[in-house]
Each structure stands twice: as C-alpha cells, then as structure tokens.
Amino acid sequence: MKTIQSKYDVVVIGSGPAGLAAAIAAKKEGAEDVLVIDRDLEPGGILLQCIHNGFGLETFQQDLPGPSYAQRFIDEAVGLGVELLLDTMVLDITSQRKVTVSNRFMGIADIDARSIVLAMGCRERTRAQIRLPGFRPAGVFTAGTAQRWVNVEGYMPGSRFVILGSGDIGMIMARRLSLEGAKVERVLEIMPFLTGLTRNYVQCLNDYDIPLQLSHTVNRIIGKNRVEAIESVQVDERWNPIPGTSEIIPCDTLLLSVGLIPENELSKKAGVRIDPITGGPYVDDTFQTNVPGIFAAGNVVHVYDLVDWVTEAGLASGRSAARFATTVRNSEIRHIPLVAGENVRYVVPHELDKDNLANGEIRLQLRVKTPIEAPTRIEVSDGENLVTRKVEPYARPGEIITLTISPRAYDDVQRAGRLVVSAVKR
Amino acid sequence: MPQNYDVVIIGGGVVGCMTARFLSRTSLSILLIEKDADIGMGASSANSAIVHAGYDPVPGSLKAKTNVAANAIWDTVAGELSIPFDRRGDYVVAVGSEELPGLEKLLEQGRQNGVPGMHIISAEEMRHREPNINPAVSGALWAPTGGICDPFMATVAAAENAVQNGVTLLLETAFEGFILDGRKVAGVHTSRGDFGCRWVINAAGMYADAVMHKAGTHPEFKITPRRGEYMILDKAEITINNVLFPVPSEKGKGILVTASLHGNTLVGPNAQVLDDPEDTAVTREGLDDTWSGARKLIPGLSPRGVIAVFAGLRAMGNAPCKTPGVDYHHDFLIECDAEVQGLINLGGIESPGLTAAPAIALMVMDLMKEAGEKLEYKRSWNPIRPPRPRFHELNREAQDALIRQDPRYGRMICRCEEITEGEIVAEIHAPIPARTYDAIKRRTWLGTGRCLGSFDMPRVVEILSRELGVSPFEITKKGHNSAFLQRETKNLEA
Amino acid sequence: METEVQRMICITCPKGCTLEILRDGDVIVDVKAGCKRGKDYAHAELTDPRRMIASSVVIEGALHPLLPVYTSAPFPKPRIHELMQTLRAAKVQAPVKMGDVVLEDVLGTGINIIASRDMTRI
Structure with a gap:
C-alpha cells in the first residue's frame, strides 16, 4: 500500500508534460518534497496515446513519438525523487492550498501544499458544444477517445470514418486510422482555412488520399443506434449552411476534432480567476494565478500547439512554485497588465512583474485572430511607444507565436502602465 | 403451452x-x-x-x-x-405587463384543480429570488408544491x-x-x-x-409525436436554483429554465409535431428555438455553457x-x-x-x-x-468509509459528475442490471457532464465487459446494433 | 530547354514552408527553400520519398495490449503498407525498455523498429 506524507513543498496536479516538467524544475530549484498526482494508472498524460512522432524538435532537437517524449521526463522526475501518486482523483483544492484526494488505497486524504502547480491539461470540445444536429447514436466520438482506443487499448471503434475538424489531432487520427486499415472518407473543416499544421495536411491527409473540405461542416448525424451516415454541408462566412450543398456521406463513425478546452473545474474551486478568452487562469510571468501559491502551466492555461512550449511553461512554473514554497516572498509586486491589441486573440502571461525583467527575459505567447500569410510584425508597446518587436514569416491562428521582452527593455517597461501586443502585416 | x-x-x-x-x-x-x-x-x-x-x-x-x-x-x-426528489416549488414568470393576466388565469386554474399554496409575487420579489431573471419581469406565480x-x-x-x-x-x-x-x-x-x-x-x-x-x-x-429539444448548461457556468416557466401560450407550456438535481441547468423544450415516433434527432432550428425561449427568462445564459443537447418525444x-x-x-x-x-x-x-x-x-x-x-x-x-450509494452526495467521512468497505468507490471513472467504479459495478449487478452504456448513464448520470463521456467511455466499456463476462465488442450504447467497438487494432480479419 | 516550377509543402518542421523546385524533366535544377533541411527534403521527396512511421505492435504481459513503436529512420513511402502488415504480425513480450529494437532491419530496409516507451511486466 502506497503511503504519502501529509505535507509537501510542491504538489503538482497532473502528470502530463507540464506537470512532469514542473515537478522536475521544482526539485532542481530546491523544493524538498514534490508530489505529482494523476488520475491515470501511469504518468505521462495524453502523450501516452499520442504515439505519432513530431515531438521534441525544440526541446531535444529530435523527432520523437509522444510516449518517448513523456518517458524522458518520467525517468528524470523519478530519478530526482519526485513522488508519484497515481490512480488518484483530486476532489478539491482550497485557496489555503489544501488538496483533498481520493483513491482505492488511501480512501479520502488531505494534503497540505506550500505551493501547487495546476497542470490538468485540457479536454476536447464535444458535439453539444458545437450543437451538432441529428441523432445520438453510438459511433460519435471525440478524436481523443478514438485515439485512446486505437493506440492504447487496441480496439478500432469503426471502419468508415468522417472527421470533423482539421486540427492536428483530427488529421493525425486520420493517418493512424488509415494505417490500421480503416477508410477515412472525409475531413470536414468549418473554417475557410486549415486549423492544424500544414505539414500534417501533407503527411496525414495527402499521403493517404483523404479528401479535405474547407468551409464544410456536419449538418446532421444519421442513424439512431449506430452512425449510418452523416450529412455534410457547405457554410458561408458566418457558418450558416448554404442551401443545396448538402451531401450524404455513408460512414459508421464520426470523429470530432473541434477544439480543446482547458480543464479548470478544480482551479475554480480554489478561487482561481479564469480568462474567458483562453478558458484558463489569469497568470503572471511566473505562472502564478490570482491565488498566492497556486501556479498553473501548460494546456490548463491556454491550449498550446507544441508540447515543447508546454514543457517550457511547466519548467518555469515549477521553479516559481519551488521558490514560493522555500523562500520568503517579496510582497511588493508591481504588476502591469499585458493586453491583446490589434489582431491578437490573447496573450499569456496576462500580467508581468516589472522587476522580474531585471532577472532575465520574459517570454510572451500569443495567438492571432485571423491568418496573415505574409510577413507579420509582432509588436509590444506601452500604448504609444514601441517596447519590442519581431517579424514572423506568417501568422496563423492555429500556431502560437512566441516573443521575448529582453532585459534591455527594462527602462521602457518601468515607465509603462500596461503593454499592448499587436500582430499586423508588415 | x-x-x-x-x-x-x-x-x-x-x-x-x-x-x-x-x-x-x-x-x-x-x-x-x-x-x-x-x-x-x-x-x-x-x-x-x-x-x-x-x-x-x-x-x-x-x-x-x-x-x-x-x-x-x-x-x-x-x-x-x-x-x-426536491419539492422546491416553481414559478411562472411574466415578462412585460401584457403577460400579467396570464398569471391570474393560471392561479384560478390551479385553484380549480386543487393546487395548494399558490400566490402571485411581485417583480421585485422575483428578482430577489432569482437574481438572473430577465429584468423586464412583471410578476410571477409561485407554486410551492412543484x-x-x-x-x-x-x-x-x-x-x-x-x-x-x-x-x-x-x-x-x-x-x-x-x-x-x-x-x-x-x-x-x-x-x-x-x-x-x-x-x-x-x-x-x-x-x-x-x-x-x-x-x-x-x-x-x-x-402524435411531439418532439421537444433541450440543452443542459454546465453547473460551473451559471447557477439557477429555481424552476422557471414562462407564461404559457397556445403552443404549450413554453420553454422553461430549471435547476436539475445534479446542479446543471436544463432549458427546453420546444414543440414540434412529427410523423416518426422514433425521431429524437436534434435540429439546428429546434435548438435555436429552445435557446431564444430560455434567454427570454434568463438573458444572461451563455452558449459557452452548453454541455449537452438532446430531444425527447411527447406522446400526444x-x-x-x-x-x-x-x-x-x-x-x-x-x-x-x-x-x-x-x-x-x-x-x-x-x-x-x-x-x-x-x-x-x-x-x-x-x-x-x-x-x-x-x-x-x-x-x-x-x-x-x-x-445505492452515490459517492458525490456523501460527505468526506462517509466517502472514506465507503472506499474502505469497497475500494472500487475510490476509483473515479466520470470526472465531471464524479461517478466511481463502485457505483457502476453496483448498477451492473442491481436487481435490474444495467447492461448498456446508456443504462449506466441514466442511473448514475455518468457521461452527462461537460466532457460528455469522452474520458469515461473506454473505461465503462471495459467495466461492462469484465462484469458481464462478455467481449468488449458486445458492449453497446443502447442495445441492438449500437456497439462501440468493431475489431482489434491489429486484427484486420475480424 | 524547358524548365518548370513545382511547389511542395515542406514537412520537416511545423512551419510548413512552401518550397519551389525548378525542374528540367527529371533533373532538379534548383530548390528555393528557407533552410537547408527544406532543400534536402525537396530532393529526397522527389527521388526517394520517406516518412517517419509510428505505430504499435502487440505486447504480452504488460498493462496495455499494444506497445507503441516507431521507425529508426524515415521509411520508404511506397513500402508503408508492407510495413504495416509486418507490424500487425509482430508480437513482443514485456518487459520492454524505450529504445529497444523490436524488429531489426525491417523488410531489408536497414531500418529498425524501436520501442517508444518502457513497458514493465505485470
């Protein structure tokens, strides 16, 4: 029987890439007792079912499959003496950082944490959230559910698929299913552009002759018991179906890859404030939420495009959490807000501590609202004067843009009351 | 014989x-x-x-x-x-002064039917009792026995x-x-x-x-089948603690906004006459009707909060x-x-x-x-x-005692509604065994939360297969011809 | 002499740049790309297209019935179907360590099939 302590320096909730990185960094930063809690039977999170390669190009300069990427961090965490509490559900977190868990071997237990890192990741948007009309038969699954079955549990949930959503998960599942002998009839995308990475369009759809239809969606699910077909339809720019464009596509399974939502129900219980745009907590440049000592990193904050950035955020949050747990804190924090300006949907962090810029660069991540397929200027200003800028070869809503504010801008930032980030065509 | x-x-x-x-x-x-x-x-x-x-x-x-x-x-x-069951009473909410006579009519009808304890409350009182109510509320009928x-x-x-x-x-x-x-x-x-x-x-x-x-x-x-379409809103998005009806029209009782016993808010139903007694499909138009009807009572409802949609049939x-x-x-x-x-x-x-x-x-x-x-x-x-025990309804001490008695109550299967393996197993072995995914869903409310079962589905199929002693390929959503799985990933022959 | 321009999306990294290839029949005259990896990709894609393949094989004695695996190097695209058949027939026993070679020199390509993760025996 597993026993754990009742007090930890740092408790990390979630053992995906953000959580593992946070635990590793916390340990390296000097936290003595670090505990990672996860619902699953093994650590690694959703990476374990992402058996495709393409992970780690930034972190390891290697093209790794998801499980290999996870394994490296699992091995490092275990090597450093991070404790894992698996097969365990966190029922509650308080603003005083009491964590209540339940599992089979301990029953209900309370753990006091000096600091907490929220790393619960995200969940998939469902058919209800996009109000998909039609029956509710078996055979309508989120792409992630199908991925779990096909890649981990060894079952195929269908033989003829239609996939709604051209995000990376959808396209990658299209390839996986094709490789395993299923027929993917169509990928439908309601937007007039691809929402996942272009290279996935090439190597996941083109390579397997899977047709993609932009500005198309599912108009109706047909079949009362099991999916028998779907009716697709073309939409106008306001997503309204265009009459006369519907088509019946026979299939037995509809996979939904229509977006991810940060999973913050626990965060809310602890009084963490949530940004309605990202769906994740408001965080500062140390990844601290509005609740002192509660940090958040990874997809729980905002949905990332690359795991490497998730790891980086995890590392940063873990360092901050360890410092919070082990040192006396400066109560005089001088935060200024970071604001999404022209063509920027959101920017993370939401605010930064002006003084931290003296210690090193601060990294901003943002998503644009509309795609710009031309060199794009990403600018940070104080509202009037430029603080820093960079030029990206293009800007797409599906890909996160990273921008750093260097310590050289220290003086400019000290004068600023806020920082506005914009992305405009050069 | x-x-x-x-x-x-x-x-x-x-x-x-x-x-x-x-x-x-x-x-x-x-x-x-x-x-x-x-x-x-x-x-x-x-x-x-x-x-x-x-x-x-x-x-x-x-x-x-x-x-x-x-x-x-x-x-x-x-x-x-x-x-x-929670007898928390219900309200018929009049919006605009033109709807007020409708309340009097219902009150009189209720008296004739023998409904006890009804009375009309002021707009101010209604706003106090339900802070999210349409500010244009003109009064409400309160029925404490609902x-x-x-x-x-x-x-x-x-x-x-x-x-x-x-x-x-x-x-x-x-x-x-x-x-x-x-x-x-x-x-x-x-x-x-x-x-x-x-x-x-x-x-x-x-x-x-x-x-x-x-x-x-x-x-x-x-x-005559009359279809009604509903939406369920996440408990984390908005909390409606009351049962709120609009003033009925010729079309029927209208679209209500109500608390559910599981904390989510339910809105619906619209009414659409059909020929097919099996047509429980939701439609774009129907959901739009339902949504605008619900917003009449609670204008602050956000579409972000919708976690489930479904349709039911009335046997008129x-x-x-x-x-x-x-x-x-x-x-x-x-x-x-x-x-x-x-x-x-x-x-x-x-x-x-x-x-x-x-x-x-x-x-x-x-x-x-x-x-x-x-x-x-x-x-x-x-x-x-x-x-049968419902884990999420118990206090922490009782939860702890339950897990010690049967560790399966310590494994969470449905994270949104907090349904444990113990509860699922108990329903599978109940006097009327739950043998399908939907049967477990109806009994425990598993899979009705914001992820709609994305995480629990593989687990439930596994548990049903194990407990019923049948192959996972025989586990269905709702019986005949509704299996979840078709073959093993590595076995093309099946 | 007639040259033609062919466009191709590079899949080497997530950027997905469009490469321009100047061809004279089968001869590649020039490749316009943002980086050297892009140039190399274009040449390879036109002469010997390859893909990294990640899949799984049946494993016995582990927590899950499948072990995720991947190719040690990009695999010839025309033979992917054959590779999948080979993987379908393969079976390994737990325990396995990440990096273990599950199949050596698969289909005589010189490419190995590598375990993507550890799987302990249970």
Missing part, C-alpha cells in the same frame, strides 16, 4: 413501471415487457424532470386530476423508492421495487399482438413467444394507439376530456376498454405523465376493482427500494 400471468404490462416507461410497482402489492402474477434493451428508453428518457404542481392542465381533465393527486403522494413514493426529480431513477426505482416484489421483467421483448377469446383478453404474442394473461395494461407510450388498434378497438385514437393523444362541458381533446386516456374485456388503456400520457404516473397506477387498480378483480394485498410486499 404459453406461460401464464394474471397481468401483462406493455411498456417499461415510467407509467408501465409505476403501474407494475403498485400492482406488485397484490397477489397477481405480473409480467412487464419492454421492447428496448432497458427500461425508460422512450419518452421517459428525455423530459424536463419536473414534478408539476398541477395548475397547468385544463380543469376537469384527467391530466389535472392525476397530476394533483400524484403531486400530493410524491414525497411518499420518492421516499419509499429512494427517488431523488418540484424536481431524477426522472430516470423514478422509472428504474419503480421497476426495481416491482421486481423485488415478484414482477417478471422481460427486456428486448416486443408486443406483437393479442390472443383474444372472443372480445376478451387471453394473452399476448411477443417477440419472445406467447404469454397467457387475463389483463393487458397498455402503457406503450408512443405506440399505445397501435396496441389498441391490434385489439380492434379505438380506431379513432391516434398518438387525441382523447376528449370526459367531464361534461369541458372542451379539451388531448386528455389522458385511462380506462378499461369498452370493447375488449381485460384491456386497460393508458394512452396519450404526455406531460404531466411523469408526475402523474403514481396516480395513474392507483387509478389502474381502481379500474380493475371496478371490473370485478378482487385485489388481495400481499403481506410480504416491501414498498422500500433501498438506495
């Missing part, structure tokens, strides 16, 4: 199951047949979960009579059967108690026709063979008319109200058939059918007595259906 029963009940919806439960008190031998893979899969599977006060039905109608009579005994029934329940457990609990008391339940058993001895019931043909009986209780819901027509009676009676009948002077043509039909001896028809049981079901069951017993059946009460009858 066919097997013989005294009574065959056709239809395992809430009406059939409640009737079975009340009749199980007698020494009669009873068979309850249901065509689907589980009880409560028809109209009982998708409704507003309201125990109505009874001010809405036309005075003098059977709807009014059974509604008010049943409302008064719901505490007892829910208590005996452990049906989650309530909300778990409609799935109402059906399951009634059937389970019936089975405990000796009723035989056959699932996936479709009624095919009558065996008549002249104009007298002698038995039924079903998809599982013939059964002899003296009484047939027609609780066939959407197909009650077809059953009558098979007996050659009530050629004029017709069920065309039976005229038998009370002299009442001109109403969609009443319940509750009668001993005049043409066929031994046939009891329960037809056109739409809203308030869930509320009224216990009273309908008691009326059936009265009808049988009037027809000369001597009902003897069994001494051994046990009206109590013991509840």
Whole structure:
C-alpha cells in the first residue's frame, strides 16, 4: 500500500508534460518534497496515446513519438525523487492550498501544499458544444477517445470514418486510422482555412488520399443506434449552411476534432480567476494565478500547439512554485497588465512583474485572430511607444507565436502602465 | 403451452413501471415487457424532470386530476423508492405587463384543480429570488408544491421495487399482438413467444394507439409525436436554483429554465409535431428555438455553457376530456376498454405523465376493482427500494468509509459528475442490471457532464465487459446494433 | 530547354514552408527553400520519398495490449503498407525498455523498429 506524507513543498496536479516538467524544475530549484498526482494508472498524460512522432524538435532537437517524449521526463522526475501518486482523483483544492484526494488505497486524504502547480491539461470540445444536429447514436466520438482506443487499448471503434475538424489531432487520427486499415472518407473543416499544421495536411491527409473540405461542416448525424451516415454541408462566412450543398456521406463513425478546452473545474474551486478568452487562469510571468501559491502551466492555461512550449511553461512554473514554497516572498509586486491589441486573440502571461525583467527575459505567447500569410510584425508597446518587436514569416491562428521582452527593455517597461501586443502585416 | 400471468404490462416507461410497482402489492402474477434493451428508453428518457404542481392542465381533465393527486403522494413514493426528489416549488414568470393576466388565469386554474399554496409575487420579489431573471419581469406565480426529480431513477426505482416484489421483467421483448377469446383478453404474442394473461395494461407510450388498434378497438385514437429539444448548461457556468416557466401560450407550456438535481441547468423544450415516433434527432432550428425561449427568462445564459443537447418525444393523444362541458381533446386516456374485456388503456400520457404516473397506477387498480378483480394485498410486499450509494452526495467521512468497505468507490471513472467504479459495478449487478452504456448513464448520470463521456467511455466499456463476462465488442450504447467497438487494432480479419 | 516550377509543402518542421523546385524533366535544377533541411527534403521527396512511421505492435504481459513503436529512420513511402502488415504480425513480450529494437532491419530496409516507451511486466 502506497503511503504519502501529509505535507509537501510542491504538489503538482497532473502528470502530463507540464506537470512532469514542473515537478522536475521544482526539485532542481530546491523544493524538498514534490508530489505529482494523476488520475491515470501511469504518468505521462495524453502523450501516452499520442504515439505519432513530431515531438521534441525544440526541446531535444529530435523527432520523437509522444510516449518517448513523456518517458524522458518520467525517468528524470523519478530519478530526482519526485513522488508519484497515481490512480488518484483530486476532489478539491482550497485557496489555503489544501488538496483533498481520493483513491482505492488511501480512501479520502488531505494534503497540505506550500505551493501547487495546476497542470490538468485540457479536454476536447464535444458535439453539444458545437450543437451538432441529428441523432445520438453510438459511433460519435471525440478524436481523443478514438485515439485512446486505437493506440492504447487496441480496439478500432469503426471502419468508415468522417472527421470533423482539421486540427492536428483530427488529421493525425486520420493517418493512424488509415494505417490500421480503416477508410477515412472525409475531413470536414468549418473554417475557410486549415486549423492544424500544414505539414500534417501533407503527411496525414495527402499521403493517404483523404479528401479535405474547407468551409464544410456536419449538418446532421444519421442513424439512431449506430452512425449510418452523416450529412455534410457547405457554410458561408458566418457558418450558416448554404442551401443545396448538402451531401450524404455513408460512414459508421464520426470523429470530432473541434477544439480543446482547458480543464479548470478544480482551479475554480480554489478561487482561481479564469480568462474567458483562453478558458484558463489569469497568470503572471511566473505562472502564478490570482491565488498566492497556486501556479498553473501548460494546456490548463491556454491550449498550446507544441508540447515543447508546454514543457517550457511547466519548467518555469515549477521553479516559481519551488521558490514560493522555500523562500520568503517579496510582497511588493508591481504588476502591469499585458493586453491583446490589434489582431491578437490573447496573450499569456496576462500580467508581468516589472522587476522580474531585471532577472532575465520574459517570454510572451500569443495567438492571432485571423491568418496573415505574409510577413507579420509582432509588436509590444506601452500604448504609444514601441517596447519590442519581431517579424514572423506568417501568422496563423492555429500556431502560437512566441516573443521575448529582453532585459534591455527594462527602462521602457518601468515607465509603462500596461503593454499592448499587436500582430499586423508588415 | 404459453406461460401464464394474471397481468401483462406493455411498456417499461415510467407509467408501465409505476403501474407494475403498485400492482406488485397484490397477489397477481405480473409480467412487464419492454421492447428496448432497458427500461425508460422512450419518452421517459428525455423530459424536463419536473414534478408539476398541477395548475397547468385544463380543469376537469384527467391530466389535472392525476397530476394533483400524484403531486400530493410524491414525497411518499420518492421516499419509499429512494427517488431523488426536491419539492422546491416553481414559478411562472411574466415578462412585460401584457403577460400579467396570464398569471391570474393560471392561479384560478390551479385553484380549480386543487393546487395548494399558490400566490402571485411581485417583480421585485422575483428578482430577489432569482437574481438572473430577465429584468423586464412583471410578476410571477409561485407554486410551492412543484418540484424536481431524477426522472430516470423514478422509472428504474419503480421497476426495481416491482421486481423485488415478484414482477417478471422481460427486456428486448416486443408486443406483437393479442390472443383474444372472443372480445376478451387471453394473452399476448411477443417477440419472445406467447404469454397467457387475463389483463393487458397498455402503457406503450408512443405506440399505445397501435396496441389498441391490434385489439380492434379505438380506431379513432391516434398518438402524435411531439418532439421537444433541450440543452443542459454546465453547473460551473451559471447557477439557477429555481424552476422557471414562462407564461404559457397556445403552443404549450413554453420553454422553461430549471435547476436539475445534479446542479446543471436544463432549458427546453420546444414543440414540434412529427410523423416518426422514433425521431429524437436534434435540429439546428429546434435548438435555436429552445435557446431564444430560455434567454427570454434568463438573458444572461451563455452558449459557452452548453454541455449537452438532446430531444425527447411527447406522446400526444387525441382523447376528449370526459367531464361534461369541458372542451379539451388531448386528455389522458385511462380506462378499461369498452370493447375488449381485460384491456386497460393508458394512452396519450404526455406531460404531466411523469408526475402523474403514481396516480395513474392507483387509478389502474381502481379500474380493475371496478371490473370485478378482487385485489388481495400481499403481506410480504416491501414498498422500500433501498438506495445505492452515490459517492458525490456523501460527505468526506462517509466517502472514506465507503472506499474502505469497497475500494472500487475510490476509483473515479466520470470526472465531471464524479461517478466511481463502485457505483457502476453496483448498477451492473442491481436487481435490474444495467447492461448498456446508456443504462449506466441514466442511473448514475455518468457521461452527462461537460466532457460528455469522452474520458469515461473506454473505461465503462471495459467495466461492462469484465462484469458481464462478455467481449468488449458486445458492449453497446443502447442495445441492438449500437456497439462501440468493431475489431482489434491489429486484427484486420475480424 | 524547358524548365518548370513545382511547389511542395515542406514537412520537416511545423512551419510548413512552401518550397519551389525548378525542374528540367527529371533533373532538379534548383530548390528555393528557407533552410537547408527544406532543400534536402525537396530532393529526397522527389527521388526517394520517406516518412517517419509510428505505430504499435502487440505486447504480452504488460498493462496495455499494444506497445507503441516507431521507425529508426524515415521509411520508404511506397513500402508503408508492407510495413504495416509486418507490424500487425509482430508480437513482443514485456518487459520492454524505450529504445529497444523490436524488429531489426525491417523488410531489408536497414531500418529498425524501436520501442517508444518502457513497458514493465505485470
């Protein structure tokens, strides 16, 4: 029987890439007792079912499959003496950082944490959230559910698929299913552009002759018991179906890859404030939420495009959490807000501590609202004067843009009351 | 030789199951047949979960009579059967001064129907009681006897108690026709063979008319399916603690916004007349109707909060109200058939059918007595259906004790609704075993939260397969032809 | 002499640049790309297209029935179907360590099939 302590320096909730990185960094930063809690039977999170390669190009300069990427961090965490509490559900977190868990071997237990890192990741948007009309038969699954079955549990949930959503998960599942002998009839995308990475369009759809239809969606699910077909339809720019464009596509399974939502129900219980745009907590440049000592990193904050950035955020949050747990804190924090300006949907962090810029660069991540397929200027200003800028070869809503504010801008930032980030065509 | 029963009940919806439960008190031998893979899969599977006060039905109608009579005994029934039920009262909310007269009319109707304790409250009072209400509220009717329940457990609990008391339940058993001895019931043909009986209780819901027509009676009676579309909103997004109806129009009760016992907010239903009694598809237009109706009461509802959409069917009948002077043509039909001896028809049981079901069951017993059946009460009858533990309803100490007793309650399967493996296993091995994903969903509310089962589905398929001792390929969502899985990933041959 | 311009999306990294290839029949005259990896990709894609393949093989004695695996190097695209058949027929026994060679020199390509993760014996 597993026993754990009742007090930890740092408790990390979630053992995906953000959580593992946070635990590793916390340990390296000097936290003595670090505990990672996860619902699953093994650590690694959703990476374990992402058996495709393409992970780690930034972190390891290697093209790794998801499980290999996870394994490296699992091995490092275990090597450093991070404790894992698996097969365990966190029922509650308080603003005083009491964590209540339940599992089979301990029953209900309370753990006091000096600091907490929220790393619960995200969940998939469902058919209800996009109000998909039609029956509710078996055979309508989120792409992630199908991925779990096909890649981990060894079952195929269908033989003829239609996939709604051209995000990376959808396209990658299209390839996986094709490789395993299923027929993917169509990928439908309601937007007039691809929402996942272009290279996935090439190597996941083109390579397997899977047709993609932009500005198309599912108009109706047909079949009362099991999916028998779907009716697709073309939409106008306001997503309204265009009459006369519907088509019946026979299939037995509809996979939904229509977006991810940060999973913050626990965060809310602890009084963490949530940004309605990202769906994740408001965080500062140390990844601290509005609740002192509660940090958040990874997809729980905002949905990332690359795991490497998730790891980086995890590392940063873990360092901050360890410092919070082990040192006396400066109560005089001088935060200024970071604001999404022209063509920027959101920017993370939401605010930064002006003084931290003296210690090193601060990294901003943002998503644009509309795609710009031309060199794009990403600018940070104080509202009037430029603080820093960079030029990206293009800007797409599906890909996160990273921008750093260097310590050289220290003086400019000290004068600023806020920082506005914009992305405009050069 | 066919097997013989005294009574065959056709239809395992809430009406059939409640009737079975009340009749199980007698020494009669009873068979309850249901065509689907589980009880409560028809109209009982998708409704507003309201125990109505009874001010809405036309005075003098059977709807009014059974509604008010049943409302008064719901505490007892829910208590005996452990049906989650909360008599928190309901409101009819007038928006704009032009709707105020509608409240007076309902109040008067409620008085005629015998609904206790109703009164009209001011707009200010309504805003105080429901801070999210439309600021243009002009007043509201308060009915303290209204309530909300778990409609799935109402059906399951009634059937389970019936089975405990000796009723035989056959699932996936479709009624095919009558065996008549002249104009007298002698038995039924079903998809599982013939059964002899003296009484047939027609609780066939959407197909009650077809059953009558098979007996050659009530050629004029017709069920018209009326679809209602609903949306469920995440408890984390908005909290509505009340049951809020709009002022009814000719079209019906209108779109309500109500708390559910699981903390989520339910909005709906619209009303659309259909031909197909199986058409529970949701439509773009229907959801738009539902949404705009709901926003009339609570303008602050956000589409981000929608976590589930579904549609249910109402079995609207065309039976005229038998009370002299009442001109109403969609009443319940509750009668001993005049043409066929031994046939009891329960037809056109739409809203308030869930509320009224216990009273309908008691009326059936009265009808049988009037027809000369001597009902003897069994001494051994046990009206109590013991509840099964619900992890998320317990305090931490009780949760801890439960896990120590059975560690499976320590493994969370549905993270949104906090349903544990222990609860799922208990439902699979209950007196009426839950054998499909939806059967577990209806009993535990697993998979009804914001992820709609994305995380729990593989786990539930695994647990069902293990507990039932069948291959995972045989595990279905809702019975026949609704399997989740087709083959092993690495086995192309299967 | 007639040259033609062919466009191709590079899949080497997530950027997904469009490469321009100047061809004279089968001869590649020039490739316009943002980086050297892009140039190399274009040449390879036109002469010997290859893909990294990640899949799984049946494993016995582990927590899950499948072990995720991947190719040690990009695999010839025309033979992917054959590779999948080979993987379908393969079976390994737990325990396995990440990096273990599950199949050596698969289909004579010189490419190995590598375990993507550890799987302990249970």
